[in-house]
Amino acid sequence: MSMHGPIATHRSSTGIPSGRLAVWWLLASEIFIFGGLVACFVLFKLSGTPGFEDASLTSITAGAINTFVLLTSSLSIVLAHAAIEKGDRETSFRYIWYTIGGGVVFLGIKTYEYIGKISQGHVITENLFWSFYYTMTGLHALHVIGGMVIMALISFDIRKGHNYQRVELIGIYWHFVDLVWIFLFPLLYIANF
Amino acid sequence: MSEAHAHPNYIKIWYWLLVLLAVSVAGPMLEIPAITIITAFGIATVKAYLVAANFMHLKFEKKIIWFLLILSICLLGVFFFGTAPDLMMTEGDQWIDCIADKSCVEQRL
Helix, strand or coil, rough: CCCCCCCCHHCCCCCCCCCHHHHHHHHHHHHHHHHHHHHHHHHHHHCCCCHHHHHHHHHHHHHHHHHHHHHHHHHHHHHHHHHHHHCCCCHHHHHHHHHHHHHHHHHHHHHHHHHHHHCCCCCCCCCCHHHHHHHHHHHHHHHHHHHHHHHHHHHHHHCCCCHHHHHHHHHHHHHHHHHHHHHHHHHHCCCCC | CCCCCCCCCHHHHHHHHHHHHHHHHHHHHHCCCHHHHHHHHHHHHHHHHHHHHCCCHHHHCCHHHHHHHHHEEEEHHHHHHHHHEEECCCCCCCCCCCCCCCCCHHHHH
16 A cells, blocks of 8 residues: 555545445446346336236245345445454454355355256246346346455455455445345345235 | 444344344235235335445435435436336327237338
8 A cells, every 4th residue: 555545545526535436336327237127127017018927936035035145244244344444454354254155155045046946947038027037136146246256355455454445345335236135035026016 | 444434333233124124024924915015115125225324324425425326216217207108008199009900010021
């Protein structure tokens, strides 16, 4: 780290560190990616498109466990942020890896669900519901994988005493991934309206 | 790193998120569609607020971040309400059900 710290921590014309502003900017664009899919899903569902009754075939238990896992991983990454603010590198490192562990459990359950559904013949081309199901959850899973890789890189960086601000930045991203799931869960698992 | 501000009680927030998760899972068991929708999407909105405000520290952020996010959601609303009539309004002088009268297929041929 330079004497004045990285640019991402201090240089900003908005009063917000530029690194954090960039993450919020990224998340604003993500609102369109996931929001666009959710909006299309709701439009098709409300217009009575056949196939959406298949929402009753998804496992509420698996979805609820995955929601629990992501909410808990959100807690662990925010605790990692709180720890690094106090300069406690080891605790922060540990909490980051708990979060990555949460991501692994989430993906494991998702894989189990995918295998079960595909083996029952519910593939992406079956009808519009399953197209949305695999597209939305698959895109979300890619975001989970991306977050886990970045977290792993950051964890080793902070252990060496570098770039502490990145824990907060990846935390904001990870909470957004959690937020997306908070809406996908009722949409794809609970509300068979 | 972030500006100095008191950290919320994260464990307490997490506890409330789990209580809300339990309610949203229990809602459909009543088998009343209106309650299912309220418990599913109403509670999802409350959970999203708790995560954004406390875990993402949105309640400590400057107004420009709120502006950025609200603007994004408003533009998403424009997309939704701009395209919704095409899919959902099936009556009116300008409406042609080209799927039913097969003219869509003929146009493509």
